[in-house]
Amino acid sequence: MSGTTVPAESNETEAEPSVSAATGQEEIQRELSHEEYDPKGTLALILIYFAILMAMWVFMYFVEFLGNELVVVG
Amino acid sequence: MTLPSFVRTRGGMLVGLVMLGAIGFELRTVAGMLFGIDLPAAPYFIGMVAILSIVGVYLDVTRSTSPDTAT
Amino acid sequence: MSTQTDQPSFVDRYPEEAAVVRRSLLVAFVMLGIGALMGLVQALHRTNVLRIIDSADYYTVLTAHGVFLAIVFTIFFLVGLYQWAVTRSLDRSPVDIRFTHAWATMMTVGSLMAGAAILLGFIDEVPVSADVLFTFYAPLQAHPIFYAGLAIFIVGTWMAGADWFRTWLAWRKDNPDERIPLQTFMVLTTMIMWYVATLGVAVEVLVFLLPWSLGLIDSVDPLLTRTLFWFFGHPVVYFWLMPAYLLWYTVMPKIAGGRLFSDPLARVVFILFVLLSTPVGIHHQYVDPGIAQGFKFIAMTNTMFLLLPSLLTAFTVVASIEHGARQRGGTGLFGWLTALPWRDPAFTGMALAGLLFAAGGFSGMVNAGMNINYLVHNTLWVPGHFHLTVGTAVALTFMAGTYWLWPQLTNREIYSRPIALAQVVMWFGGMALMSNAMHVAGLFGVPRRTAEPQYSFDFPALFGTIGELRLQIAVGGTLLFISTVLFLSNLAFSLGTPKREGFGQTIPPALSGPEDSPAVLDNMKLWAAIAVVLVVLAYALPLGAIISDNGLFGVGIEPYPMLVRPLFDWAGATLAGLAEVIA
Amino acid sequence: MHIHSYEKLWLGMALLLIVGFIGTITYGTVGAGVQMVDDSGGNVEPGNVSEHEEFGEPGVEKVGENEYDVHVVARQFVFNPGSEVYGAIEVPVNSTVNFYVTSADVIHGFSIAGTNANTMVIPGEVAEITIETEETGEYGIVCHEYCGEGHHNMEGLLRVVPEDEYNGSTQ
Numbered sequence: 001m002s003g004t005t006v007p008a009e010s011n012e013t014e015a016e017p018s019v020s021a022a023t024g025q026e027e028i029q030r031e032l033s034h035e036e037y038d039p040k041g042t043l044a045l046i047l048i049y050f051a052i053l054m055a056m057w058v059f060m061y062f063v064e065f066l067g068n069e070l071v072v073v074g
Numbered sequence: 075m076t077l078p079s080f081v082r083t084r085g086g087m088l089v090g091l092v093m094l095g096a097i098g099f100e101l102r103t104v105a106g107m108l109f110g111i112d113l114p115a116a117p118y119f120i121g122m123v124a125i126l127s128i129v130g131v132y133l134d135v136t137r138s139t140s141p142d143t144a145t
Numbered sequence: 146m147s148t149q150t151d152q153p154s155f156v157d158r159y160p161e162e163a164a165v166v167r168r169s170l171l172v173a174f175v176m177l178g179i180g181a182l183m184g185l186v187q188a189l190h191r192t193n194v195l196r197i198i199d200s201a202d203y204y205t206v207l208t209a210h211g212v213f214l215a216i217v218f219t220i221f222f223l224v225g226l227y228q229w230a231v232t233r234s235l236d237r238s239p240v241d242i243r244f245t246h247a248w249a250t251m252m253t254v255g256s257l258m259a260g261a262a263i264l265l266g267f268i269d270e271v272p273v274s275a276d277v278l279f280t281f282y283a284p285l286q287a288h289p290i291f292y293a294g295l296a297i298f299i300v301g302t303w304m305a306g307a308d309w310f311r312t313w314l315a316w317r318k319d320n321p322d323e324r325i326p327l328q329t330f331m332v333l334t335t336m337i338m339w340y341v342a343t344l345g346v347a348v349e350v351l352v353f354l355l356p357w358s359l360g361l362i363d364s365v366d367p368l369l370t371r372t373l374f375w376f377f378g379h380p381v382v383y384f385w386l387m388p389a390y391l392l393w394y395t396v397m398p399k400i401a402g403g404r405l406f407s408d409p410l411a412r413v414v415f416i417l418f419v420l421l422s423t424p425v426g427i428h429h430q431y432v433d434p435g436i437a438q439g440f441k442f443i444a445m446t447n448t449m450f451l452l453l454p455s456l457l458t459a460f461t462v463v464a465s466i467e468h469g470a471r472q473r474g475g476t477g478l479f480g481w482l483t484a485l486p487w488r489d490p491a492f493t494g495m496a497l498a499g500l501l502f503a504a505g506g507f508s509g510m511v512n513a514g515m516n517i518n519y520l521v522h523n524t525l526w527v528p529g530h531f532h533l534t535v536g537t538a539v540a541l542t543f544m545a546g547t548y549w550l551w552p553q554l555t556n557r558e559i560y561s562r563p564i565a566l567a568q569v570v571m572w573f574g575g576m577a578l579m580s581n582a583m584h585v586a587g588l589f590g591v592p593r594r595t596a597e598p599q600y601s602f603d604f605p606a607l608f609g610t611i612g613e614l615r616l617q618i619a620v621g622g623t624l625l626f627i628s629t630v631l632f633l634s635n636l637a638f639s640l641g642t643p644k645r646e647g648f649g650q651t652i653p654p655a656l657s658g659p660e661d662s663p664a665v666l667d668n669m670k671l672w673a674a675i676a677v678v679l680v681v682l683a684y685a686l687p688l689g690a691i692i693s694d695n696g697l698f699g700v701g702i703e704p705y706p707m708l709v710r711p712l713f714d715w716a717g718a719t720l721a722g723l724a725e726v727i728a
Numbered sequence: 729m730h731i732h733s734y735e736k737l738w739l740g741m742a743l744l745l746i747v748g749f750i751g752t753i754t755y756g757t758v759g760a761g762v763q764m765v766d767d768s769g770g771n772v773e774p775g776n777v778s779e780h781e782e783f784g785e786p787g788v789e790k791v792g793e794n795e796y797d798v799h800v801v802a803r804q805f806v807f808n809p810g811s812e813v814y815g816a817i818e819v820p821v822n823s824t825v826n827f828y829v830t831s832a833d834v835i836h837g838f839s840i841a842g843t844n845a846n847t848m849v850i851p852g853e854v855a856e857i858t859i860e861t862e863e864t865g866e867y868g869i870v871c872h873e874y875c876g877e878g879h880h881n882m883e884g885l886l887r888v889v890p891e892d893e894y895n896g897s898t899q
Contacts, residue, residue: 016150016152016650016651017150018399018400018486018489018491018492018549018650019150019549019552019553019558019648019650020400020489020490020491020492020548020549020552020559020562020565021400021486021488021489021491021492022083022085022486022488022489022562025486025488025489026473026474026484027402027473028402028472028473029472029473029474030472030474031472032468032471032472033656034656034657037468037471037656038732038734039406039460039463039464039467039468039732039734040478040734041467041470041477041478041479041481041482042460042463042464042467042734043734043737043738044478044479045463045479046459046460046463046738049459049503050741050745052507053507053510053745054745054748056507057507057510057511057748057749057752059107059108060511060517060520061514061517061752061756064107064520064588065516065517065519065520065756065844066756066760066762068520068843068844069842069843069844069862069863070840070843070844070845070859070860070861070862070867071844071859071860071862072519072762072763072844072845072857072858072859073761073762073763073824073858073859073860074761074763074856074857074858083487083488085487085488085563085566086483086487086488088566088567088570089487089493089497089566089570090487092570092573092574093497093500093573095574096573096574096577099577099578099581100577100581103581103585105608106585106607106608106609107585107588107607107608110607110608111608112608112609113608115609115610115613200880201877201878203880204874204877204879207874276877278874282834282835282873284833284834284835284851285834285835285874285875285876366852367834367835367850367851367852368850368852368853371835371850406732406735407731407732407735409729409731410731410735430848431764432764432765432846432847432848432855433765433848433850433853434765434766434767434769434847434848434849434850434853434854434855434856435766435767435769435771435850435852435853436766436767437766437767438757438763438764438766441764441766442757445750445753446750449746449749449750450746452742452745452746452749453742453743453746456738456742456745457735457738457739457742460734460735460738461735464732464734464735510749513749514749514752514753515753515756515757515764516753516756516757516762516764517753517756518846519762519844519845519846520844520846522839522846522848522872523837523839523846523848523872523873524839524872589842590839590841590842590843590868590870591841592837592839592841592870592871592872593872594872594873594874594879595870595872595874595879595880596879596880597880597881600841600868600870600883601812601868601883601885602841602866602867602868602883602885603868604841604842604868605841605842657730657732661729661730662729663729690767694767694771695771695852699851699852700773700774700775700852701773701774701775701776702774702851702852703774703775703833705804705833705834705876706876
């Protein structure tokens with residue numbers, strides 16, 4: 001990523017805590033490579049978001065807008 | 075008693091409760107806009123805050139691990 | 146487990162650059178404080194809760210709120226963050242640090258000039274004002290120092306971009322075969338977009354408004370200047386957003402304990418912003434007379450495709466966080482969410498900002514829909530939308546990012562982490578309340594940009610009451626103000642915490658690195674050229690049509706208010722007198 | 729460039745969403761017949777509004793069977809007609825009403841509160857917007873663009889009255 005030219009940056013620094021984290025924050029327990037990791041949770045969340053978007057759009061467009069008073073025709 | 079892991083700390087609890095509060099608040103808007111159910115504001119919000127407070131106190135008392143005093 | 150790391154911090158490695166970053170952030174935060182105070186005054190005034198100003202002064206307050214927060218706060222934070230990002234990711238100093246100081250100074254001078262013009266509007270005895278709001282639509286007229294300040298500020302940002310391009314070119318000479326580091330890539334693409342976008346406002350201010358305010362030209366065309374404003378006025382929102390995206394893509398995965406899911410897609414997203422941010426400005430003018438429907442339709446399709454980079458970002462960033470959560474032991478379809486570091490204000494702030502951005506994304510989709518714009522145009526829905534986007538996705542991410550960045554810039558710890566956490570959560574709660582009420586009130590037809598809520602007729606409320614929505618806005622606005630005060634005081638106290646070592650932070654490489662993407666993504670010239678072509682396609686005909694209808698300067702448009710003419714006439718007369726004497 | 733299959737799926741869905749939005753809006757234009765305010769109103773010189781053929785004497789005018797033209801001049805901080813000093817705009821129900829709105833000074837807005845009738849009013853341009861009245865009632869009109877320090881006083885009233893009560897004049 002962005003820091004590949006900085007020699008100090010490598011995978012082994014991953015256990016380094018965030019400077020804004022709470023003391024006593026749990027640390028990384030395992031390492032997941034790209035091959036081992038499928039973002040299932042992300043997919044689930046984003047499908048929910050997609051469903052909300054579709055429902056809200058249909059409601060806003062067809063009920064709130066086209067169903068509103070004083071039909072504008074031009 | 076087993077508790078979900080997000081109530082291990084007060085900080086996490088605060089974030090969770092405020093998120094629930096926001097969702098509860100939005101639900102009234104959804105009921106009003108989408109379903110035409112006009113829930114009276116004052117009882118609804120007072121009730122919501124009361125329930126969240128009770129949940130918060132309960133979770134705090136029964137918090138299982140990590141007793142450090144974060145927010 | 147302490148938060149000590151064995152890395153040198155940014156300020157250890159680049160003390161001079163860290164000073165520039167700190168200074169930029171401090172200017173940003175001073176403006177944040179003033180702007181937030183104005184926001185509170187407004188929220189309480191228009192909801193009739195507390196009125197300490199005249200309604201006529203409301204618009205001075207509103208102008209200050211808009212300009213200080215949307216222009217000065219955001220852009221000063223951006224230049225600070227980008228200076229950090231370029232220096233850090235290229236691991237090298239600017240070619241000439243004096244040039245870096247020069248643009249920072251220019252931007253500050255420009256801001257002070259524009260800010261002074263706005264604030265002097267409160268003092269009736271001084272004939273200087275700029276009650277023109279953030280959009281400064283002609284023929285509303287501000288004092289020339291407002292326009293001049295704006296121009297100087299923008300030239301400062303151009304110089305900042307030039308500085309970063311120079312640093313990159315110098316780095317390129319030493320590293321001819323390397324891929325551009327991701328953060329630098331983001332900085333460069335943002336600035337290409339900015340150069341294209343600011344052409345509109347530069348022409349508007351330098352060719353039309355500034356000469357007009359000085360009395361050099363009599364008239365300007367309101368539709369033309371307004372169209373030039375929106376040429377710049379939409380891409381500027383991506384100028385606010387892209388630094389927030391930089392933090393989401395590069396910093397948030399790290400503090401979540403994970404790695405960026407895909408570096409190539411991050412690059413694609415930023416290129417899409419370069420290409421599509423500018424040829425969409427006419428979507429702010431869907432209900433403007435004088436622009437044909439076909440042009441509006443083209444702007445609409447471009448705008449809809451501009452959703453793509455943000456939708457892709459939603460996936461990539463959430464997947465990167467999920468990666469962190471699973472590395473931290475999270476399991477289950479949704480259970481991993483509880484394994485995230487919610488007590489870290491930097492993480493929680495950015496995550497909550499992202500959550501509200503998802504909501505703001507929806508109201509933005511409605512704004513983008515051409516004909517549905519009749520429903521919401523210039524209603525309170527619109528400020529509801531942009532308080533979720535720039536007011537939260539951007540501002541809250543900046544504040545959260547500061548909690549992570551500040552220790553690395555000063556070697557001092559943040560004064561109180563719990564207060565910081567409470568602050569970001571309070572912002573989220575306050576904004577959820579305020580923006581929801583604004584959206585709903587907008588659907589009931591309540592207009593934006595007005596001091597008085599009591600028109601002589603009633604707005605039809607479909608549920609609840611208008612009064613209750615007003616109360617929600619007032620409470621939300623107050624929470625936001627308190628949150629800002631907590632942020633600023635926490636930071637002020639952080640200036641006094643003891644210095645120590647061990648604040649260095651590294652950013653782990655992406656799971657799928659740049660080597661997975663085609664090298665053409667890094668071809669800045671190519672993307673800049675395509676962006677220009679798209680802008681020409683979108684704007685040549687509408688601008689041509691406006692000019693052929695009205696001429697370049699419109700006909701018989703009188704400025705309002707006419708504040709500076711007498712001053713200028715006096716100066717002109719003096720000069721003419723001098724010329725005669727000399728002759 | 730390899731992209732995770734989930735992300736490819738999401739990319740497809742995102743494109744579908746975008747195309748769906750564009751499709752809906754096209755339907756609104758072509759199917760439901762909602763046209764945008766455009767350049768059809770023509771131009772007028774703001775300084776000469778009072779000498780203009782139509783805007784010189786703004787008001788409601790019957791132009792056909794169930795069709796009315798309403799010319800409105802917006803200026804700081806009134807609508808003529810519409811604001812209290814000039815009287816409310818009155819049109820009969822079940823009619824087609826063409827609004828022609830222009831400004832004599834700065835940029836204003838013209839929005840019939842709580843409805844879809846909503847346009848910018850730009851000096852030099854005539855905003856033409858056509859509505860169909862389907863229900864009787866009173867609607868507030870607001871200027872929704874900041875137009876000077878009295879902006880919040882700029883409002884008007886539209887009355888949609890039953891056909892038999894309509895007397896053909898602005899009151």
